[in-house]
Amino acid sequence: MRKNIPLWVGVAVMTAYFLFPLYVLLLIAFNPAKFTIEALYPPPIFKQPTLNNFILAFTQYNFVSPFLRSASVATLVGIFSVALGIPAGYGLGRLSSSLAYPLLVLVLITNMMPGIVVAVPISTEFIRLRLFNSVLGLALVQTLVTLPLAIFIMQGTFSSIPREVEYQARLDGGRFRSIITRILIPVALPGIIAAFLISWMFSWDEFTYAVILSPIKPTLPVEIYYSITRGNLLTGVAFSLIFTIPVIVLTVALQRYLKGEYLSGGVVR
Amino acid sequence: MKPTDRRDIPYLFFVLPAIIYVGYFAFYPSFSGVYRSFLSPHGGFTLNNYDELLYYNLGAAILNTVIVSFGALIIQLFLGLVVASILVWEFRGKKLFSTVTIIPMGIATVVAAIAYSFIFEPRGGYANTLMHALGLGGINWYSNTPLSLLVVMIADSWKNTPIFTLILLAGLSSIPRDLYHAAALDGAGVLSRFVHVTLPNMRKFIAIALIIRGVQEFNIFALPLILIGEHPPLLTTFVYDLYSTSPTVYISLAAATILLALMTVFIALNIAMGGRR
Numbered sequence: 001m002r003k004n005i006p007l008w009v010g011v012a013v014m015t016a017y018f019l020f021p022l023y024v025l026l027l028i029a030f031n032p033a034k035f036t037i038e039a040l041y042p043p044p045i046f047k048q049p050t051l052n053n054f055i056l057a058f059t060q061y062n063f064v065s066p067f068l069r070s071a072s073v074a075t076l077v078g079i080f081s082v083a084l085g086i087p088a089g090y091g092l093g094r095l096s097s098s099l100a101y102p103l104l105v106l107v108l109i110t111n112m113m114p115g116i117v118v119a120v121p122i123s124t125e126f127i128r129l130r131l132f133n134s135v136l137g138l139a140l141v142q143t144l145v146t147l148p149l150a151i152f153i154m155q156g157t158f159s160s161i162p163r164e165v166e167y168q169a170r171l172d173g174g175r176f177r178s179i180i181t182r183i184l185i186p187v188a189l190p191g192i193i194a195a196f197l198i199s200w201m202f203s204w205d206e207f208t209y210a211v212i213l214s215p216i217k218p219t220l221p222v223e224i225y226y227s228i229t230r231g232n233l234l235t236g237v238a239f240s241l242i243f244t245i246p247v248i249v250l251t252v253a254l255q256r257y258l259k260g261e262y263l264s265g266g267v268v269r
Numbered sequence: 270m271k272p273t274d275r276r277d278i279p280y281l282f283f284v285l286p287a288i289i290y291v292g293y294f295a296f297y298p299s300f301s302g303v304y305r306s307f308l309s310p311h312g313g314f315t316l317n318n319y320d321e322l323l324y325y326n327l328g329a330a331i332l333n334t335v336i337v338s339f340g341a342l343i344i345q346l347f348l349g350l351v352v353a354s355i356l357v358w359e360f361r362g363k364k365l366f367s368t369v370t371i372i373p374m375g376i377a378t379v380v381a382a383i384a385y386s387f388i389f390e391p392r393g394g395y396a397n398t399l400m401h402a403l404g405l406g407g408i409n410w411y412s413n414t415p416l417s418l419l420v421v422m423i424a425d426s427w428k429n430t431p432i433f434t435l436i437l438l439a440g441l442s443s444i445p446r447d448l449y450h451a452a453a454l455d456g457a458g459v460l461s462r463f464v465h466v467t468l469p470n471m472r473k474f475i476a477i478a479l480i481i482r483g484v485q486e487f488n489i490f491a492l493p494l495i496l497i498g499e500h501p502p503l504l505t506t507f508v509y510d511l512y513s514t515s516p517t518v519y520i521s522l523a524a525a526t527i528l529l530a531l532m533t534v535f536i537a538l539n540i541a542m543g544g545r546r
Contacts, residue, residue: 006459010355011366017348018369021384021427022376024395028387040393041401084287091283099277103284105540110295112536114488116508117525118295121302124518144295147287205377207491208505212512221379225495228383240380251375252368 028237029053037233057238066223069135070204070243073219076139077203078196081150084143085195089154090184094163104151111148115208118144123212133217141209146199153198157191158184194254201250299529306522318523327527330507337418337425337493337503338486342479344426349433349478354467356434357441374431382495385424389496414501421493421503428492429485433478440474441467480542484535487528504528 027046028036035047057063088107092100122141123132131137161184169179185192210219218226220243227236309315352370356363373381388395389410397407411417444467452462490505499510508528512521 004360007355007358007360010351011360011362014348014352014355015366015369017427018372018430021381021388022372024387025380025384037387041398041407042393042395044395044398084290087283088287091280094280095277095284099281103288107287107291108540109536110291112484112532112539113295113299114505114525114528114532116488116490116505116512117302117529117532118298120508120512120518120521120525121298121305122294123512125298125301141294144291147291151287205379207377207379211491212509221377221491224379224383225491228386228495236383240377240383244376244380247377248372248375251371255368255371 025237025241028234029241033234053234054238057232057235061227061232061235061239063239063242066218066220069214069217070220072135073139073142073210074200074203076135077142077146078200080139080143081146081199082192082196084147085150085154086185086188086192088147088151089156090158090180092151093155093158107148107151110144115145116212119209119212126213133214135214138210138214138219139203141213142203142206143199145206145209146202149202150195150199153191153195154188157188161187197250197254201247201254204247302522303526303529306519306526308519310517310519318519321520322523322527325511326502326507327524330502330504330524331527331531333414333418333501334487334504337421337489338483340418340422341425341429341486342482344422345430345433345482346475346479348426348430349437352430352434353437353441354463356438370434371431373428376428378428378491379495381428382424382492385420385427386496389420389423411497417497417501421489421496424496425486425489425492429482432482436478436481437471437474440471444470477542480535480539484532484539487532487535504531 023044027042027044030049030051030053031046032048032050032052036042092104095103119141126132126134126137129137131140165183165187166179169183170176205221206219207221207225210222211225214222220239224236224239224243227233227239306318307314307316309317356367356370376384390397391409391411393407394410396410400407408416410420448466448470449462452466457465488505489503490509493503493506494509499506502510504524505528508521508524511524512518515521
């Protein structure tokens, strides 16, 4: 046990490091303002815990419409990512690598392009197409962030299904479409759900495209940003906590899929 | 045409929708943005948009972006190594600890930025509470550019340490345990094993993590916007500032083009790295 002391010190320090910012948010959310934002040196403990900040935030400010907008954009992004990601992941898995690699790189590049460089030119185009400030327009652009990830997850899923399964089904007289819908999709279902949920989560958090392409009808992260810049700090914090709950739940649930190789864009193998 | 190529054709059709999509929504706008950055509002070719950028703080924006990127990468690399080296051990509560270490990934950038804005307040704040308890005076964290950039680095590192951890952990687990046993038998201590066994074997993973995160580091936007606003500027907040305050879009397109040009270097490096594996 004694020789493990450095290990336990490391665990304790890093746990404190990772949890401290969340603890600060909780302090501000559940303490009266005089012990948090109005104090010069705010005490790092809960004094007189209260729910007043939440009651005030949710009765005085509009939480519902940005919440619904965020949820609809995220759901659309999930659908688009899966709809494009399933065929692309399947095709890339079956193509010879001399063709698959450059196509993969092409998709990867979009993930590395600065969001703001894409968003500014699109904004003028969207005004023309009446997609500015719309749920559909924002979802179409946010899919850029999630599609590469969805493709990697789908490619990984399909490559774990042996080709022999497909050949066998074809020999048995199955038609191409029914092979896909009856055999490949059901087997790949866990991967598809993971791709959908991860896309949903990334869209839920996305800020750059949201603030540039839908400034008048903000999604939740943009609304929180507005609250903070307008000085409604407590409202911003209360909204932040509620906003965070679905993402924490999904992150912990999807821990298995949040592997270095996906996040790094498939460069690590 | 080789026979394998012909067999590829049906599979190409599966990939086509995704390619068309990224072409229309990512490549076309970026190219049109670059093209329009050379246009005057009346439609003729001009370099005026770029000239005008020099009146704003383009140089400072580039310098600050480089400083924040390098600083944040070093912090994340260090912390990522610490966490990954803890996670290769077996200990009670390891599962809980590994969940804690990925929590920042589940926190939206906006929320992380807000939490850090309360930790580092101009007057007071939780960081200053700590300084106060240690008997030190309070600090205005935004009194000068280096300090402001440090706040951005710290907040960004918190949010992104998990990505480093995950990549480095993949590398650490690929090192055969026997190497450590052999080194320990030869009398190597913990530090010496880290320097002579861990680091050499990790070189590839560290490089990959640095380059991948380097790309994303150049693109950070929400975090600096909330913590320090547009001053001191980073390239992304600089573009946004021009976009939201100037009457036409052309100057911000010129700034965006410069950001894209710098990114292209990173992207090329990234692809070269990927190609060598």
